[in-house]
Amino acid sequence: MKAVCYMGVEKMSVETVPDPTILNPRDAIVKISSTCICGSDLHLYDGFVPTMEQGDIMGHEFMGEVVEVGAGLKPDKLKIGDRVVVPFTIACGNCFFCKKQLWSLCNNSNPNYWMAEEMMGFSPSGLFGYTHMMGGYAGGQAQYARVPFADVGPIKVPEGIPDEKAIFLSDIFPTGYFGAVMADIEPGDTVAVWGCGPVAQFSIRSCFMLGAERVIAIDRFDYRLRMAQAGGAETINYEEVDDVVQTLKDMTGNIGPDRCIDAVGMEAHDHGLMYMIDRAKQKARIELDRPVVLRQAIQACRKGGTVSVPGVYAGFIDKVPMGAFMNKGLTMRAGQTHMMRYMKPLLDKVEKGEFDPSFVISHRVPIDRAPEMYKIFRDKKENCTKVVLDPWADGAHAA
Amino acid sequence: MAENARIRITDAGRGRSRSMSPQRWGALIGGGALAIYGITRRSPLGIALATGGGSVALLAATRKPSPESSASATILINSTPQEVYQFWRDFENLPRFMNRLETVSKLNDRRSRWVALGPGGKPIRWDAEIINERENEHISWHSLADSDIQVDGRVDFRSAPAGRGTLIDVHIEYSPSLGTGNTLANFLNKGANFIMRQDLRRLEAMIEAGEIPTIEGQSHGRRDFLTGVMRVADPTRPIPVRSNLKDTFAARRRMA
Incomplete structure (x- = not known):
């Protein structure tokens, strides 16, 4: 089969590899109909997350048809022919964490638990196509994928819903929603959202679903800011203001946004000396993550407010204003999305026609073009917001 | 009992010849290779590799052998003490989650025959008897x-509070020391306790999830030299019985 493989920093390649096989009783094999490049894949592309290895199959947003099931799967849960969206987190369904619905913290789905344990004390759940530290599972930017614990994660999609409306249930729609949920929004709240990438776009819209009065979105690309405005947000282009924190104060009667969402993560951009230092340190692998957004969010957040972090961080950060965080009595919540909590309710919204997630798509291309799309997406060229790959199209130019 | 074991180990250590163990040779060569590879990369990652590899080699060359005589680990499993006890009491189940155990076969209700992987993949055999339960x-x-070898083992099962499952404590003493059979494990100071924690983690997965998570045998694209080195050095994988380094290296490179 064809698969997008990581071949080194900024080197992706479509390789022909063996089709996946069932390795464990609760595995299923999915024939992939649609798959995406996620903003978090760009952290791997840029080489800032440790334990990627040459030859690893990328991708954690995919959907398709079940074509093979392991002996441990009951037909009422999953059977051949089912059309499913697969969540990017892998969960066993039976451990302490799964029982508490903390699905992305599953204790039994990472075969390389010890690697994450080294860095983080404990390991979160295994993830598709996202470093060996997170399990080393082959990802979904391919024609087929093996899905472990397939009776827990994949959710069946009715035939009436096209791929483009269902595919984002695999990660970014629930993740954007989770960002808003973690912010503990109360009626009348103003929420500041850093970043206007796909996850942020879903966060902005989810904030309104959860009762926010105002959302202020921060980015530097006009086309992304316009998309945020279409979702009801006010916007700040941080390259056009001197000081994001002061601007946020000015926009909120000098009280600050009640809730702050960091939908950017470890490769944030900014200007000024501090940013240059972070960038240099990250290049030299002294600091893995650039916490520009996190710093601003903690400074800008109103006293007693909440900082929600759906953006991905991988390792260590410097100069986080802990004094501000403590003395202002802030709450910080973070995590990979507990996918299985939100997939069903959000699928219902899509099914009822209340919400159409397909607005984020900017590119639909055959899988053969994935390597160049990584670069276009990373460099924000061609007004790129979201790339959907067709694993079966013949190299021809689509959309 | 613990005191005796320690004394015996100390004696065994003193009787040891001064030549380097295969593990230390491995670390020296592997670390050196990593350092050379890192230097040729001429990138920040390369520098990190060179430094890391260099330190492995240096440590291997200077490190004194430190025989270990015991392993302890604990884990909380979302299950009842009855279920976990019964699973463990059938010693033939142990190799299903203990990577370094080849087989355990029951001789009668209290006696069993054990075969484990020793350093360098050499099989070690012993018969065990339950002395208390x-x-x-x-x-x-x-x-x-x-x-x-001489082995003393014990395992305790306790109910965790508020229905949180079963706490398992395992303690095993053995002499003479086995080492951990892996250079990186030694370098990272991942001794017997680390190995046993991984074993118990697999037990947790078996009991809670019904299977042990794995990626061995999955598809992937072309691997490179560095990945091969990392596979051989993985401290959680024992070197299989009767294999030479070249075959192991080739096998690990193919592994996902």
Whole structure:
């Protein structure tokens, strides 16, 4: 089969590899109909997350048809022919964490638990196509994928819903929603959202679903800011203001946004000396993550407010204003999305026609073009917001 | 008992020849290779590799052998003490989650024959007998005369508060020391306790999830030299019986 493989920093390649096989009783094999490049894949592309290895199959947003099931799967849960969206987190369904619905913290789905344990004390759940530290599972930017614990994660999609409306249930729609949920929004709240990438776009819209009065979105690309405005947000282009924190104060009667969402993560951009230092340190692998957004969010957040972090961080950060965080009595919540909590309710919204997630798509291309799309997406060229790959199209130019 | 074991180990250590063990040679060569590879990369990652590899080699060359005589680990499993006890009491189940155990076969209700992987993949055999047990709470066993090594093991099962499952404590003493059979494990100071924690983690997955998560045998694209090195150095994988380094290296490179 064809698969997008990581071949080194900024080197992706479509390789022909063996089709996946069932390795464990609760595995299923999915024939992939649609798959995406996620903003978090760009952290791997840029080489800032440790334990990627040459030859690893990328991708954690995919959907398709079940074509093979392991002996441990009951037909009422999953059977051949089912059309499913697969969540990017892998969960066993039976451990302490799964029982508490903390699905992305599953204790039994990472075969390389010890690697994450080294860095983080404990390991979160295994993830598709996202470093060996997170399990080393082959990802979904391919024609087929093996899905472990397939009776827990994949959710069946009715035939009436096209791929483009269902595919984002695999990660970014629930993740954007989770960002808003973690912010503990109360009626009348103003929420500041850093970043206007796909996850942020879903966060902005989810904030309104959860009762926010105002959302202020921060980015530097006009086309992304316009998309945020279409979702009801006010916007700040941080390259056009001197000081994001002061601007946020000015926009909120000098009280600050009640809730702050960091939908950017470890490769944030900014200007000024501090940013240059972070960038240099990250290049030299002294600091893995650039916490520009996190710093601003903690400074800008109103006293007693909440900082929600759906953006991905991988390792260590410097100069986080802990004094501000403590003395202002802030709450910080973070995590990979507990996918299985939100997939069903959000699928219902899509099914009822209340919400159409397909607005984020900017590119639909055959899988053969994935390597160049990584670069276009990373460099924000061609007004790129979201790339959907067709694993079966013949190299021809689509959309 | 613990005191005796320690004394014996110390004696064994003193009797050891001064030549380097295969593990230390491995670390020296592997670390050196990594350093050379890192230097040729001429990138920040390369520098990191060179530094890391260099330190492995240096440590291997200077490190004194430190025989270990015991392993302890604990884990909380979302299950009842009855279930975990019964699973463990059938010693034939142990190789299903203990990577370094090849087989355990029952001789009678209290006696069993064990085969484990020693350093360099050499099989080690012993017969064990249960010396004490309380249903759903405790099992202890020791090896009998004419065994390759002397082993004393015990495991305790306790209910965790508020229905949170079963706490398992395992403690095993053995002599003479086995090492951990892996250079990186030694370098990272991942001794016997680390190995046993991984074993118990697999037990947790078996009991809670019904299977042990794995990626061995999955598809992937072309691997490179560095990945091969990392596979051989993975401290959680024992070197299989009767294999040479070249075959192991080739096998690990193919592994996902």
